[in-house]
Amino acid sequence: MLLQHFREEILSDHNSVPVAINDRFQVTAAYLEVTSDDVFKEHPPALLELFMILTQRAEIKGVRAATIRLVRSHRHLIDDDFRNNPECRENFITLLRQSHGITHQLRRMNRYGLLAKYIPAFGDIVGQMQHDMFHVYTVDEHTLNVLRNVRRFTVPTFRDEFPNCSKIILPLQKLELLYLGALFHDIAKGRGGDHSQLGKEDAYVFCQHHGLSEQDSNIVAWLVQNHLIMSVTAQRRDISDPDVIAGFAAIVKLDYLYLLTVADIRGTDPKLWNNWKDSLLFSLYNSTKQALRRGLDKQVDKSELVSDRQKESLALLTQHERPQIDALWQQLDDDYFLRAIAPMRLHGTAMKSSIAI
Numbered sequence: 194m195l196l197q198h199f200r201e202e203i204l205s206d207h208n209s210v211p212v213a214i215n216d217r218f219q220v221t222a223a224y225l226e227v228t229s230d231d232v233f234k235e236h237p238p239a240l241l242e243l244f245m246i247l248t249q250r251a252e253i254k255g256v257r258a259a260t261i262r263l264v265r266s267h268r269h270l271i272d273d274d275f276r277n278n279p280e281c282r283e284n285f286i287t288l289l290r291q292s293h294g295i296t297h298q299l300r301r302m303n304r305y306g307l308l309a310k311y312i313p314a315f316g317d318i319v320g321q322m323q324h325d326m327f328h329v330y331t332v333d334e335h336t337l338n339v340l341r342n343v344r345r346f347t348v349p350t351f352r353d354e355f356p357n358c359s360k361i362i363l364p365l366q367k368l369e370l371l372y373l374g375a376l377f378h379d380i381a382k383g384r385g386g387d388h389s390q391l392g393k394e395d396a397y398v399f400c401q402h403h404g405l406s407e408q409d410s411n412i413v414a415w416l417v418q419n420h421l422i423m424s425v426t427a428q429r430r431d432i433s434d435p436d437v438i439a440g441f442a443a444i445v446k447l448d449y450l451y452l453l454t455v456a457d458i459r460g461t462d463p464k465l466w467n468n469w470k471d472s473l474l475f476s477l478y479n480s481t482k483q484a485l486r487r488g489l490d491k492q493v494d495k496s497e498l499v500s501d502r503q504k505e506s507l508a509l510l511t512q513h514e515r516p517q518i519d520a521l522w523q524q525l526d527d528d529y530f531l532r533a534i535a536p537m538r539l540h541g542t543a544m545k546s547s548i549a550i
Contacts (some may be wrong), residue, residue, distance in 0.1 A: 197257065209222035216228065217239045220240070224256060226260045227260050231262060232268065237271075237278070237541065238275075240268075244284075245291075247301070251295075251406075264305050264307065268306050268307060271310035271311055276311065282403045299337060315393050327462055327465055330460075330461070331465075332379050340375040343452060346456075358455055361452060373400065378420040392417045395417075396417045400414070419445075420457060421443075427470070427474045427476075432476055441482055447485065455474060459489050
């Protein structure tokens with residue numbers, strides 16, 4: 194607030210004329226402010242309306258210091274009556290459906306203390322440390338980082354960062370479901386018990402309370418409950434095994450889960466994401482996509498898969514090399530072809546010599 198006050202007193206144009214947005218808000222020198230000090234007392238939903246306006250108007254730089262002070266001093270108005278107010282619920286969901294500024298405004302809500310008041314379960318993770326080997330952020334900061342990562346998949350400027358994710362997210366019609374999954378995925382940490390299961394219940398109740406359909410509420414709840422399953426499957430199970438892929442495909446809402454998983458891993462520690470994890474997750478994504486397209490009742494038999502991979506590998510070799518390869522392959526079991534040959538064929542003729550080793 195002090196820095197913002199300095200900007201207004203020293204750097205701003207003091208001759209700027211306020212431009213009204215509605216009866217409650219106006220913009221002065223590119224900063225949003227209330228039209229009177231009684232706005233929040235007279236109309237409490239304006240506490241959320243302020244952030245919704247900021248997502249809708251990219252030209253607004255921020256909030257004036259006096260208005261920040263009023264927001265913080267009126268946080269006590271956010272109670273059960275406030276959360277049950279249809280206008281408040283509509284403002285929050287509308288904010289999540291905007292194409293601009295969602296992460297910035299949720300971070301601003303967190304700084305002002307409103308996010309913890311509006312979602313009491315989120316208040317329990319604010320400042321909460323994570324005592325493990327890979328999280329370097331508090332739970333609330335990690336959560337907002339994950340949300341930021343998901344949002345970046347939608348921004349053309351960052352398309353080169355994660356081109357697969359940027360391509361996959363384009364057709365999704367209800368991005369707010371993915372954002373809610375990110376917002377709630379770790380919300381039950383520190384309570385004891387399975388945070389995925391407890392968070393699933395919080396997410397479902399929140400979605401139903403905010404007017405989402407039963408189907409959409411279940412998608413968000415499922416994402417929260419299963420947000421770790423893709424990472425565990427990719428890194429700890431044999432994703433070249435058709436049975437593993439079939440089992441995973443039977444339970445997965447693939448596009449949403451893949452995007453949330455990448456954003457989650459990347460949001461734990463800037464150094465944690467690497468090409469190996471990227472390759473594993475995208476390989477699992479592609480294999481599962483193929484399994485879903487074939488139909489879960491028409492999965493590829495292991496022997497057929499081994500035969501196909503042998504044929505693809507032989508196509509990379511010269512005719513005089515084949516007798517030697519046939520003799521070598523007689524000594525190998527199916528696991529070799531399921532695990533080793535599949536990654537090799539992705540690299541084309543450069544891998545010819547490795548096939549024989």
